[in-house]
Amino acid sequence: MKSNLVIKKIRKLITKYSKATIANLSIGITSILILIIFSLFAEFIAPYDPYAISEYVLTPPNEKYFMGTDQLGRDVWSRTIHGTKYSVSVALTSVLLAAGIGTVLALISGYFGGKLDRALVIVMDIIYSFPTFILALLIAVMLGPGFLNIAIAVAAATIPVNFRVVRSITLVIKEKAFIEGERSIGAGDLYIIYRHIFPRCLSSLVVLVSLGLANAIMWVAALGFLGVGLQPPTPEWGTDLNFARRVLTIGVWWASISPSVMVILAVWGFNLTGEGLREVLGIREETRL
Amino acid sequence: MRIWKFVLARLLLGLITLFLLLTVIFFTLRVIPGDPVDIMLAEGAPEWVKERLRHEWGLDKPIYIQYIDYLYNIFVSQDLGVSRWSSLPVTDEILTRFPTTLELTIASMCISAIIGIPLGIFSAVRRDKAADHLIRMSSIFMYSLPVFFVGTVFQMIFGVSLYLLPIYGRVGKDVIIRRITGLNILDGILTGNLEGLSSSLIHLILPSMTLSLFLISVLTRMTRANMIEVLGERYITTAKAKGLPQRVIVYKHALRNAIIPIFTVGMYYFANLLGGAVITESIFSLPGIGRLVVDAALRRDYPVVQGCAIFYALIVVITSIIIDIGYSILNPQVRI
Amino acid sequence: MNLTTKIPLEVLGLKTYYFTNRGLLKAVDGVTFEVKPRETLGLAGESGCGKSTTALSIMRLVPAPGRIVEGKILVNGGDIVKKSEPEMREIRWGRIAMVFQEAMSALNPVFKIEDQIAEAIIYKEKVTKAEALGRARTLLESVGIGISRGKDYPHEFSGGMRQRAMIAMALACNPEILILDEPSTALDVMVNAQILDLIKNIQRKLDISILMITHDLSIIAEECDRVAIMYAGKIVELANVLPLFDHALHPYTMALTKAFPSIKGPKTRLEDIPGSPPHLINPPTGCAFHPRCPYARELCRSEMLELVEVKENHHVACHLADKFT
Secondary structure: OHHHHHHHHHHHHHOOOHHHHHHHHHHHHHHHHHHHHHHHHHHOOOOOOOOOOOOOOOOOOOOOOOOOOOOOEEEEEHHHHHHHHHHHHHHHHHHHHHHHHHHHHHHHHHOOOOHHHHHHHHHHHHHHHHHHHHHHHHHHHHOOHHHHHHHHHHHHHHHHHHHHHHHHHHHEEEOHHHHHHOOOOOOOHHHHHHHHHHHHHHHHHHHHHHHEEEEEHHHHHHHHOOOOOOOOOOOOOOHHHHHHOHHHHHOOOOHHHHHHHOOOOOHHHHHHHHHHHHHOOOOOOOOOO | HHEEEEEHHHHHHHHHHHHHHHHHHHHHHHOOOHHHHHHHOOOOOOOOHHHHHHHHHOOOOOOHHHHHHHHHHHOOOOOOOOOOOOOOOOOHHHHHHHHHHHHHHHHHHHHHHHHHHHHHHHHOOOOHHHHHHHHHHHHHHHHOHHHHHHHHHHHHHHHHOOOOOOOOOOOOOOHHHOOOOOOHHHHHHOOOOOHHHEEEEEHHHHHHOOOOOOHHHHHHHHHHHHHHHHOOOOHHHHHHHOOOHHHHHHHHHHHHHHHHHHHHHHHHHHHHHHOOOHHHHHOOOOOOOHHHHHHHHOOOHHHOOOOOHHHHHHHHHHHHHHHHHHHHHHHHHHHO | OOOOOOOOOOEEEEEEEEEEEOOEEEEEEEEEEEEEOEEEEEEOOOOOOHHHHHHHHHHHHOOOOOOEEEEEEEEEEEEOOOOHHHHHHHHHHOEEEEEEOOHHHHOOEEEEEEEHHHHHHHHOOOOOOOHHHHHHHHHHHHOOOHHHHHHOOOOOOOOHHHHHHHHHHHHOOOOOOOEEEOOOOOOOHHHHHHHHHHHHHHHHHOOOOOEEEEEEEEHHHHHHHHEEEEEEEEEEEEEEHHHHHOOOOOHHHHHHHOOHHHHHHHHEEOOOOOOOOOOOOOOOOOOOHHHHHHHOOOOHHHHOOOOOOOOOOEOOOOOOOHHHH
């Protein structure tokens, strides 16, 4: 009996949303699942140790090596699979950092207003209008390579977007009549923020996080590509693509394929999910990065 | 009369913002760990050499004196220092490379606008039909393609396999264009240099196509969303009730309203690109600002990094002034 | 009466339905009326009864997912339901014009007022821009707006002025039929009165038939010659204004007239109508008003009646009409 109800609910959901949204979410969630599986079970899925050097340097794909080997004879496919967890975890860290800091600042700034608010808005606007990728790049260079440093660099350039969106929601809710009512029965400010304002920001935040992850993964790979990301021999997608590109001109096409495909899959997956969620949750705010 | 007041006020605000930005840049760069002198010199450098260098670079003065010197140099003598790598003035380094980035940015924005905006209108008018879905899906996909991937693929296909288009540099190997503005296309036209002009154009194709892919999808989605919103407004119903032809309703009544946020966002991306499309410039070996900044940062060439940051600040302030003024021209409700 | 005079607007058995996700919404379910030359017909009813959809149907501007399902709309004898889009574009504004409520959102915010008025003229008639602007300015004057204000944008006008501008715009191409959708809802009382005076003047001067849509019975009483009362997508009573107010024959109309306070008359208790208007996706069976009607019988639950001329020029759709005369 219960399964009938579930099926009915799912059917109702499917008819409610457009085909485009369903397609977006299906592909998006599928690719996210692939990412999760690769990240968690890399040890079991990857045929070889990503760091294992061998003498079979730059061999094209064959039965032994699914996507061939790189300059040091390492299996490209295994490196790509292992690379998933690095890209995903750095991206996730940066997005959570950015969302966390941005949200907290936005809630305080939007709710209490005044000089603090005005100052923060100006600061955020300034950061936001700077060429965003270059900002992340410069911070990454200044801080040096390393997991946390990259995460901080990407987060720093992403905080303003989170701040803006959450602040605009806060401003709207703050003016609503029931807030006045809550205050008059003695509710404290923090209680109001925690209980009434923050929950209403959640759906926008979910969309921001999803789109933010797409962006972060793209940037982490780009930083790696420029040689500023996680350093070799870490099997990061961008770093691997940097090396793969060097041998492209001598006809080594295979080393570039799996990292590229994974980056595209990951970014696309999170973008699709973000768009789908935006439809489902009915977000209207501008969430561009 | 009121317009001038508004512009003046806006310029003043811009100046203040610039000032703030410059101050932030100053203090940020001096908070970074690592003594620049140590980084520049080799390991066993004697102390007196370090002292000498420190004095030369003005690092031994108190911080507020350095700050005043800094501001004085920027505003009065337009001196941004000297590169610690090339020993050339930073200003020169930047001004030599900026036209490359500017040309690339303008080309990419033009291509993207010409393709993206009509595509967005097309999509909006055929909302929820097959064409719309196709365009939306491909938009999100194109938006997800990393620049380094697109650039490399273009190079491989058009440059290597088909041997159709050049994949490196701004002009052909032996082509020289006399430099007036630094914008090769403009200079080529001004000096009547047909060979230079065509060479520049051909070399610009792949890099600007690479950048445009991303921008086109952004513009398409934005235009579509704005047009759909505008087409649902009541004044469109009025326009229909007036019996106006469909194209007048879409292109005159709707687009004129939808273009307002598109302009704002477009300028935002323009400023972003002016910062230098680092990866594109890297892949196509274009000597632009993006590469300058990155290389300088990697070499710890602080004067250049600082100089570029100052330059960005200027771009940001100028663009935001243009956005504000442009917005008030486009949107009568905001005019002072 | 000249028998060869064509009737400017005749609506016959109009049915306009919205095909929504949640079901079939019968916004207009068999509506028949006519507007005679130089007459003002009021179309009254609560929100959601189908008045605006009727107006949009006449303009053939019903938005998706709605469309005209059945019926005829005769403009000077010609049925426009069957006409093609290009033909409709000719008719719109040139033969029938509409003044929308809330002029602020009905006017394009980025164009000057005089340009918006002139635009209609330019696209409909072969005149130069200068000529069109000249006519636009004259029109503005005729509705009481100074010519110099023509160069302003909609947001620079007050609410009342915007409404006048809309009226001026509607008259730009000399239509025979003018539809006014809630012309005074968004305005305050004083301005309201001015607009209504303006409309009366217009009708006196020009040879126009007016369809006035409103929920405000006092406007009907002042402005209209005849009135059609709508309920749940159907017309329940259609009569000359005075007889209707004097002696309404449909229970709904009776309740409506009693719900409006009278300044002059005896101070009686205001009676409101119990219950709420029906949802048009699943209206009650038979006569849609029966759940709220104090006189409802078994018959009312099962059968809906057509409009029947019970007295001279007085049509009602009620089983108990005879009892009330």
